[in-house]
Amino acid sequence: MNVRDRLDGGRAVVAARDADSQPDTAEIRRLAEAAGFDVVGEVTQRRREDRRYDLGEGKAGELAAVVADADAGAVAFDGALTPGQYADLLDLLPSGTALVDRYRLVLELFAAGASDPAATTQARLATLRYDLPRVRRASDESLLNAATEKGSPVLDVERRIDALENRLAELTDAAAERRRRRRAGGFDLVALAGYTNAGKSTLLRRLADDLRVDDGDGDGATGHDDLTESAATADRLFETLETTTRRATVDGRPVLLTDTVGLVADLPHDLVRSFSATLDEIAAGDAVLAVVDASADRATLRRRLETTVGVLAADATGPVIPVVNKVDRLTEAERAAAVETVEDALAGSDMDDRPDVEIRDPIPVSALTGDGVESLRAALLDALPGETVAFRVPNTGETQALLSWLHDRGDPEVRYDGDAVAVRFSGRPDVVAEAERRAADLRGE
Incomplete structure (x- = not known):
């Protein structure tokens, strides 16, 4: 299935399994809705993974029945289906039902929203890498062994992957050269990283010299023809699908802020690494602002911070400043509790394995109202090399x-x-x- 063909609608049932607790379907519902689906039902199960269907056999049969009763055309599965599970579960569902797991759904959302060359190339490449083992699984092994190079669907996908990898390498080299020129021009490079919908784009507007939080139209007078004239913000997943760079001034120092693609939980590391433009900006940053949504409940806040830290632990090189955003939605007690949650999560995080990366104290802010932003500016100035x-x-x-x-x-x-x-x-x-x-x-x- 190509989710992009169904962005304007379609009835879908979401399915989720968790070995330790009753699954929370809030995020898979939001992902499905972001892809244009009308979620009309759900099936959940608490149990260990079944090797054939992921869900238990009985629950998989229940899913098929719910799809039929709801007259749904698709199932959005909250997790990673192996090629075998995908094929077996698809066979069990009513004929014509589209099946998309969490990873493919995220990839399709990226592909649908990407527009610049790097983002488009990365989305296509990640999708093909994800599809390759499923194409292998779907191919008749005997025919595959006898296939000519011209006729093999597997080899066709592999050729397309090679071509996209070469194209992405060219784009990556160009981006690295652009960063080198910017540093030579005296600019500090700062990356904004964080979970999707944490408020990174609003914070970019707040910090940038030529954007206002209530007005996305910049004057473009930056001297860098690749700097976009606006930075989109909206309360939905994956509003920002390309890296967006704007100029800011921090106590007289010229800084280039780059808003990177939002992260989501439970994606395999190789899939995350497919979006190398975001990771390169994080790795190249003189400092990283790790933005989290303080208004989320404490368990969700911790889980989303762990997702963000997992990426930073692999890629960040400059100091990391945790930015506890959206505090305008909280009472003073709730704000203190959110900061404490962030501190506790960081203390036991993967960053302990990166003693070369310095984690600074969390800064509570509201990018929307400006509360705490001056403290953030001061913390950023202190973190920059000088x-x-x-x-x-x-x-x-x-x-x-x-x-x-x-x-x-x-x-x-x-x-x-x-x-x-x-x-x-x-x-x-x-x-x-x-x-x-x-x-x-x-x-x-």
Whole structure:
């Protein structure tokens, strides 16, 4: 099934199984609804996994009956079905029923919403990698063994994967070169990471120089033709499907903020890694803002934070600042409890295996109202790599060119003293080093 063909509607039943507790179907329902389905029923089961259907055989039969009674055309399964489980469960369902598990549903949502080349390529590639073992399972083994290279559906998928991998490598190289140029221009790179719908895009608007929370139209006057002129926000899953970069100023320092694709729970690591543009931005960030929705119940907050930390533990290199967002929805006691939950979850998280990555104290904010944002700015400034230099140079035309260069890369303190100019400048270590070199040249050293 191609979910994109059904985004405008279709009746669906959701199914979920959990070995330890009664399954919560809230998120699989939201995923299905985001894909355009009308959820008309559900079947859940608490038991260990059945090797044939995932659900127990009796519960799988019940699912088939519920689908038939509800006149549903699809089943959205909250979990990962193996190729064999997928085929066997599909055979059990009424003829013509579409079956999509959680992973494929997420992939199709990404593919439907992707528009820039990197996101589109990644979505196609991840979908083909997911489909390949199922194509192998569906192929007749004897025919597959005898197939010519031209006629094998498996080989066709493998060829398409190879082509997309080559294309993605080209796009990744271009993105890496763009980041190198931005750093050379004095910009700090900051990634916003977090669970889908945590409020990353609203926070981007709050921090950016040329976006307002209540107005998505930027003036585009950034000097970077790849910086989008708006940043979408909405209270639904996967509103942001591409990385969106905007310029911000933090105490005079120019910063580029990148809002990355929202994360979801229970996706296999290799599937998450398929979206390498998001992971590359996280890995390349001088700091990462790990945004969580403080208004979620404590169990959900912990689970979503663990999902976010799982990605950061593998990819982040700069300091990580947990941002406890949406505190405007909470009382003071609830706000304190949310911060405590985040601190407890981080203390026992996978980040313990990354002693090279520094986890800063959580910052409670409301991106919507601006509450706590100044504290976040201060914490971000403290986390960014920086050095300070003071020097004196002769007051010449070349010095004015140097001052212009410094103003483009920060907020220098300048004092004119007769024939000399005293300068104090703070910024990225590499920019400070270049400033010192240029000042030495002006002094003839």
